[in-house]
Amino acid sequence: MSHLSVHVPLDGGRAYDILIGRGLVDAVGAQAAALGAKAAGIVTDETVAALYGERIRASLEQAGLRCGIIAVPPGEASKSYACYAAVCDRLLELRIERGDLVVALGGGVVGDLAGFAAATLRRGVRFLQVPTTLLAQVDSSVGGKTGINSPHGKNLIGAFHQPRLVLADTAALDTLVEREMRAGYAEVAKYGLIADPGFFDWCEANWRGIFSGGPERDEAVAICCRAKAGVVVRDEREDGERALLNLGHTFGHALERLTHYESARLVHGEGVAIGLALAFRFSARLGLCSGQEAGRVANHLAMAGLPTRLQDVPGGSGDAESILDAMAQDKKVRDGALTFILARGIGQSFIAPGIGRDDVRAFLQDELRG
Amino acid sequence: MSHLSVHVPLDGGRAYDILIGRGLVDAVGAQAAALGAKAAGIVTDETVAALYGERIRASLEQAGLRCGIIAVPPGEASKSYACYAAVCDRLLELRIERGDLVVALGGGVVGDLAGFAAATLRRGVRFLQVPTTLLAQVDSSVGGKTGINSPHGKNLIGAFHQPRLVLADTAALDTLVEREMRAGYAEVAKYGLIADPGFFDWCEANWRGIFSGGPERDEAVAICCRAKAGVVVRDEREDGERALLNLGHTFGHALERLTHYESARLVHGEGVAIGLALAFRFSARLGLCSGQEAGRVANHLAMAGLPTRLQDVPGGSGDAESILDAMAQDKKVRDGALTFILARGIGQSFIAPGIGRDDVRAFLQDELRG
Ligand SMILES: NC(=O)c1ccc[n+]([C@@H]2O[C@H](COP(=O)([O-])OP(=O)(O)OC[C@H]3O[C@@H](n4cnc5c(N)ncnc54)[C@H](O)[C@@H]3O)[C@@H](O)[C@H]2O)c1
Ligand SMILES: NC(=O)c1ccc[n+]([C@@H]2O[C@H](COP(=O)([O-])OP(=O)(O)OC[C@H]3O[C@@H](n4cnc5c(N)ncnc54)[C@H](O)[C@@H]3O)[C@@H](O)[C@H]2O)c1
Numbered sequence: 001m002s003h004l005s006v007h008v009p010l011d012g013g014r015a016y017d018i019l020i021g022r023g024l025v026d027a028v029g030a031q032a033a034a035l036g037a038k039a040a041g042i043v044t045d046e047t048v049a050a051l052y053g054e055r056i057r058a059s060l061e062q063a064g065l066r067c068g069i070i071a072v073p074p075g076e077a078s079k080s081y082a083c084y085a086a087v088c089d090r091l092l093e094l095r096i097e098r099g100d101l102v103v104a105l106g107g108g109v110v111g112d113l114a115g116f117a118a119a120t121l122r123r124g125v126r127f128l129q130v131p132t133t134l135l136a137q138v139d140s141s142v143g144g145k146t147g148i149n150s151p152h153g154k155n156l157i158g159a160f161h162q163p164r165l166v167l168a169d170t171a172a173l174d175t176l177v178e179r180e181m182r183a184g185y186a187e188v189a190k191y192g193l194i195a196d197p198g199f200f201d202w203c204e205a206n207w208r209g210i211f212s213g214g215p216e217r218d219e220a221v222a223i224c225c226r227a228k229a230g231v232v233v234r235d236e237r238e239d240g241e242r243a244l245l246n247l248g249h250t251f252g253h254a255l256e257r258l259t260h261y262e263s264a265r266l267v268h269g270e271g272v273a274i275g276l277a278l279a280f281r282f283s284a285r286l287g288l289c290s291g292q293e294a295g296r297v298a299n300h301l302a303m304a305g306l307p308t309r310l311q312d313v314p315g316g317s318g319d320a321e322s323i324l325d326a327m328a329q330d331k332k333v334r335d336g337a338l339t340f341i342l343a344r345g346i347g348q349s350f351i352a353p354g355i356g357r358d359d360v361r362a363f364l365q366d367e368l369r370g
Numbered sequence: 371m372s373h374l375s376v377h378v379p380l381d382g383g384r385a386y387d388i389l390i391g392r393g394l395v396d397a398v399g400a401q402a403a404a405l406g407a408k409a410a411g412i413v414t415d416e417t418v419a420a421l422y423g424e425r426i427r428a429s430l431e432q433a434g435l436r437c438g439i440i441a442v443p444p445g446e447a448s449k450s451y452a453c454y455a456a457v458c459d460r461l462l463e464l465r466i467e468r469g470d471l472v473v474a475l476g477g478g479v480v481g482d483l484a485g486f487a488a489a490t491l492r493r494g495v496r497f498l499q500v501p502t503t504l505l506a507q508v509d510s511s512v513g514g515k516t517g518i519n520s521p522h523g524k525n526l527i528g529a530f531h532q533p534r535l536v537l538a539d540t541a542a543l544d545t546l547v548e549r550e551m552r553a554g555y556a557e558v559a560k561y562g563l564i565a566d567p568g569f570f571d572w573c574e575a576n577w578r579g580i581f582s583g584g585p586e587r588d589e590a591v592a593i594c595c596r597a598k599a600g601v602v603v604r605d606e607r608e609d610g611e612r613a614l615l616n617l618g619h620t621f622g623h624a625l626e627r628l629t630h631y632e633s634a635r636l637v638h639g640e641g642v643a644i645g646l647a648l649a650f651r652f653s654a655r656l657g658l659c660s661g662q663e664a665g666r667v668a669n670h671l672a673m674a675g676l677p678t679r680l681q682d683v684p685g686g687s688g689d690a691e692s693i694l695d696a697m698a699q700d701k702k703v704r705d706g707a708l709t710f711i712l713a714r715g716i717g718q719s720f721i722a723p724g725i726g727r728d729d730v731r732a733f734l735q736d737e738l739r740g
Contacts, residue, residue, distance in 0.1 A: 081455040085520075092522040120490070123517065123528045147493065150455075152462040158493045159529060 004222040008142070008229040010236065014162045018142060018225045020218055022171035028056050028103065028130060029063030031165055035126065037101040039066040041091045043114035044105040045074040048132055051175055056105055056130070068094040072113065076261040076268070079113050079148040081157075087117045091125075101126050101164070107133035107180070108140035108268065112155070115146030119161030129166040133176060134184025134210075135269050137168040138191070138224035139245075143232040149261070153329050154253055160237060168225070170217050181211055182305045183269025186248070188220055189304075190276060191227045193297060194244050197347030199223055204300055211304075240351075247341040247349050248275030254326035255310075258318045265314045273306035274313070282363050283342040293346055310367050320364035324357055374592040378512070378599040380606065384532045388512060388595045390588055392541035398426050398473065398500060399433030401535055405496065407471040409436040411461040413484035414475040415444040418502055421545055426475055426500065438464040442483065446631040446638070449483050449518040451527075457487045471496050471534070477503035477550070478510035478638065482525070485516030489531030499536040503546060504554025504580075505639050507538040508561070508594035509615075513602040519631070523699050524623055530607060538595070540587050551581055552675045553639025556618070558590055559671060560646060561597045564614050567717030569593055574670055581674075610721075617711040617719050618645030624696035625680075628688045635684045643676035644683070652733050653712040663716055680737050690734035694727055 003021025010016070019027075032040055040060050044053060049071040060067045070090045072078040091102060102125055104114035111129055118127035131141035147158020173181065188210065192200025209216030228245065235242040252268070252275030259265040280294035298308040310317040317323060327338060338360060339353040373391025380386070389397075402410055410430050414423060419441040430437040440460045442448040461472065472495055474484035481499055488497035501511035517528020543551065558580065562570025579586030598615065605612040622638070622645030629635040650664035668678040680687040687693060697708060708730060713719040 081451065085451040088527055089520055089522060092520055092526055116490075120486075120517075120527050120529055122526060123515070123530055145493070147490075150459055150462055152459060156462055156492060157458055157490050159490055160493055 004218055006222055006225040006229055008162075009233055010162060016163060016165055018166040018168060018229070020137070020168045020170060020221050020225065022169065022218075024167040024169035025052055025055050025130065025172060026059050028128070028167060029059035029061070029065060031167065032060060032065055032101050032103070032128065033063040035101065035128075035164055037065060037099060037126070039094065039096055039100040040103050040128075041094045041096045041100070042067060042069045042103045042105055043087055043091075043110055043117065044069060044071050045078065045107070045110050046071045047074045048106040048110070052105060052132065052172060056103070070094075072110070074109070075263050076109055076149070076256075079109055081148065081150075083113060084117060084148050087113060088121055091117060091121055096121065096125060098122055098125055101128050103128045103130060104141075104163075105130045105132065106136070107131070108136045111136050111140050112145070112147050112158070115144075115161055115163070116148055116158050119146050119159035124161065126164045127161070129163040131166065131168055132172040133180055134173055134221075135180070135187050136184075137170070137173070137221050138184065139187045139228065141166050141168065142225050142228045144236070154256060154261070166225075168221055170213070170221060173217065174213055178305070180267065180269075183267045183273075185210065185304050186269040186273035186276065186301065186306055188224055189301060190245075190247055190272065191224045193276060193280075193343065193346055194227075194247050194349045195347055196227065197345075200300075200346050207300075207304055243339070243351050244341055244349050247343070248272045248279050250327055250338070250340055251275035251278045251323075254323050255313060255317055257326040257329070258322060259313060259315070270307050273301045274308055274310065277301060277308035278310075278367065279341060280343055281367070282340070282360075283344070285363055286342065286359070289343055289345045289348075297346065309370075310364070317368075320361050320368060323364055324361055327360070374588055376592055376595040376599055378532075379603055380532060386532060386534055386536070388536040388538060388599070390507070390538045390540060390591050390595065392539065392588075394537040394539035395422050395425050395500065395542060396429050398498070398537060399429035399431070399435060401537065402430060402435055402471050402473070402498065403433040405471065405498075405534055407435060407469060407496070409464065409466055409470040410473050410498075411464045411466045411470070412437060412439045412473045412475050413457055413461075413480055413487065414439060414441050415448065415477070415480050416441045417444045418476040418480070422475060422502065422542060426473070440464075442480070444479070445633055446479055446519070449479055451518065451520075453483060454487060454518050457483060458491055461487060461491055466491065466495060468492055468495055471498050473498045473500060474511075474533075475500045475502065476506070477501070478506045481506050481510050482515075482517050482528070485514075485531055485533070486518055486528055489516050489529035494531065496534045497531070499533040501536065501538055502542040503550055504543055504591075505550070505557050506554075507540070507543070507591050508554065509557045509598065511536050511538065512595050512598045514606070524626060524631070536595075538591055540583070540591060543587065544583055548675075550637065550639075553637045553643075555580065555674050556639040556643040556646065556671065556676055558594055559674075560615075560617055560642065561594045563646060563650075563667060563713065563716055564597075564617050564719045565717055566597065567715075570670075570716050577670075577674055613709070613721050614711055614719050617713070618642045618649050620697055620708070620710055621645035621648045621693075624693050625683060625687055627696040627699070628692060629683060629685070640677050643671045644678055644680065647671060647678035648680075648737065649711060650713055651737070652710070652730075653714070655733055656712065656729070659713055659715045659718075667716065679740075680734070687738075690731050690738060693734055694731055697730070
C-alpha cells in the first residue's frame, strides 16, 4: 500500500505522523498494535459505521485487539454534552484503559467528539484519527483541537489533545456525498488563500481531480496537512499565527449559529465558503486587496459548487445586526472588539484585531442588499 | 494579614503559589486583579455560597471585577455530567473569556468540578482555588487534577489543569462541621504515613490544635501542601511516585462506590481513613510492616474520631467479592492486576503492582469476620 506521509514534529513526545493514501482503513489494526494498545474503542457515526465499521473492526481484531464500536447519530447535533457523556460511558463499559486507544472514524464531528472524550477519559487516553471526510482529512483531524458545542456556541467546550497517528484513507471519500465533498473543498482552497498563492493557482487548475479521486486528491490532502501541521507546531495553542486558519470562520460560524447548525440548511464548509468570499470582499472594501482578487476567490468557490453570498443561505441568514450578535458570541472576541482574519491578496492573510462593529454592520448591510 | 506560603515550581509558566492563613477569602479580589482578570465566575455549592459567597463577591467587585456566583447543590452528586454542563453554560452566560478567571470556592467537590469546567471552557481558562474544607486545603486544591464522576466510577472523567493561585483561608474551616473536619484530617495523617514519620509523630501530639484552629492548623496545611507540591512537581501526570498519594484510596474508593457516594453513609475522607488502616493491616499481613505499626495507625485515626474498619461503614460495606469488584473498576488497574500502595512502616509507603485478587479476597474476608 503506497501512501504519502506528513510528520508533525511536536515536542514532549507528542510528535506524530499523518499517513495519506487509498485503503488505509485496513491498516488501522496493524498501526494500533504497533502502538502497544490491547483494546480500541471506535467512535463513529451511524452512516460511517455502516460503510467502514466492520472493515475497521476486522482490521483491529486481526491484529489481536479487543474492540467495540460506538456509533452516534450523524450530524453536528452529536457534538453535544449528552453525546459526550454517552460516548465516555460506553468507552468505560468497553474498559478502555490508559494504554488503549480511542479511534475516531468519521468526519470532523466524530473527530472532535471522540477526541474530547479521549482527552478527558481517565484524564487522557491516546487516540487515533481515521478521518473519512475531505474536511476532516485536510483540517479537523490535524492539530489537536477537540471539543463539543454548547447551546451558547460552537466548540466552546473542549481540550487540546493530539492524536498519536492520523490515517487519512482517501478512498473513503469515494462514498462521500457531493455536497460534503464540496464543503471540504472550501477548506482546501482556504490554505491557498491564507498563505500559499501557488497552491490556489494549482487548485484552480486541478480541483476536478480532487473531486474525482485522482492522484490530485492525495496530493492536495498532503499539501493541506503539511500547511496545517506547520502552523500548529509553531503555535499550538493559538496565541498567534494559528488564528489564520480561521480565515472565513468568523462569518462562517455566525451563519452556522443563525441556522441552528441544521445541516439541511448549511454545513460547516458551506459556512466557510461564504465566509471566505466575505472576508475577501470585506478586505477589498477596506482597501486592503483588490476587488478583482475578491472576485477571483468567489468565482473559484462558485465553480466548485459552493455558496459565496449571504443570500445563498437557504431560509436566509438574518439581518446584519443578528449576524453581528452571532459573531460577538464567538470565542475570538476579546473585550468586545471583533478580531477578523483579512487579506492583502490571495495567499496574504493576516490577523486584524479591533475591527469596529459599525464597519462590519455597514458591510453586511450592503452585502444583504447587493 | 500574615500568612504562610508554598511555591509550586511547575515548568512552562505554570508555577503558582499556595497562600495559607486566616481571612484570605477577602484577598481574592486583589489577587484576581493582580492576575489581570476583568471578570470572575465563582463556582461554589449552596452551603458555602451562603457562608462566604457575598464576601468573595464584595472582594472581587471592590477590586473592579465583574462577577457572578454559580452555586451547585452540596455533595458528591454534583460532580456529574449534568452539573458540569450547567456550570459551563452559566460561565458562558457570564461571558467568562480566556483572560478571565474561574474561582472554585468550596470543598473538593467544587474544586474538581470547577477545575474541570475551567480546563475545558474555551479549551482552557485560568482558575483560582479557594478551598474551604480541610481536605481541599491539604489535598484536592493542589496538583491540578480536576474531574467529575461517571456512573462507572469516581473521577473517571477529567483533565489536568493547574490553578494560577490557591488561597487557603484556614479561618473558613471554623464553620466546617466536625465530621468534615475529621474526614479532611485523614488526608493530613496520610502525608505522615506516606513518607514523613516525623510529621506523623507531630500529628499524634498536635492534632487537637488543627481541629480547634490554633497555629497548628496553618502549620499542618502548609506541611501537607509542601509535601503534595513536591510529589506533583516531580511526577505531575502520575506516571510514578504521585501514585503514593493514593495510599488508602484503592480501598477507600471501592467503599465510596459501594455506598453509592451517599455522604450520609460515607464521605471521601472516611473512606480514606478506613483505607489507610486497611492498607497498613494488609501490609502487616503480607509481612511488610509490623502489626504494632498497623495498630498505631488505626489507633490514631480512631482517636481523631475516624472509622478504621469495614464494619464501621453504616449499612455495611458488602462482602469481599463486591469490594474486589469495586476495586477492579478503579482506574489504577492495569491489565486486570491490582496495584496497591503498601507500606514497610509508618512513612515508608511504596507502589505495589500485581497484587493478586486471591490475597486481597482472603484479607478482606478475615477483616469482615474480625
Ligand atoms: N478540530 C478542528 O480543528 C476542526 C476544524 C474544522 C472543523 N471542525 C469541525 O468539524 C465538523 C465538520 O466536519 P465534517 O464536515 O467532516 O462533518 P461530519 O463529521 O458531520 O461529516 C459530514 C457527513 O458525512 C458523512 N460521512 C463521513 N464520512 C463519510 C464517508 N466516507 N462516506 C459517506 N459519508 C460520510 C457523515 O455521516 C456526515 O453525515 C464541525 O463540527 C467543525 O466544527 C473541527
Ligand atoms: N483533585 C484532587 O486531587 C482530589 C484529591 C482528593 C479528593 N478529591 C475530591 O474531593 C472531594 C471531597 O472533597 P470535600 O471533602 O472537600 O467535600 P465537599 O466539597 O463535598 O465538602 C464537604 C461539605 O462541606 C461543606 N463545606 C465546605 N466548606 C465549608 C465551610 N467552610 N463551612 C461549612 N461547610 C463547608 C460543603 O458544602 C459540603 O457539604 C471528592 O469528590 C474527592 O474525589 C480530589
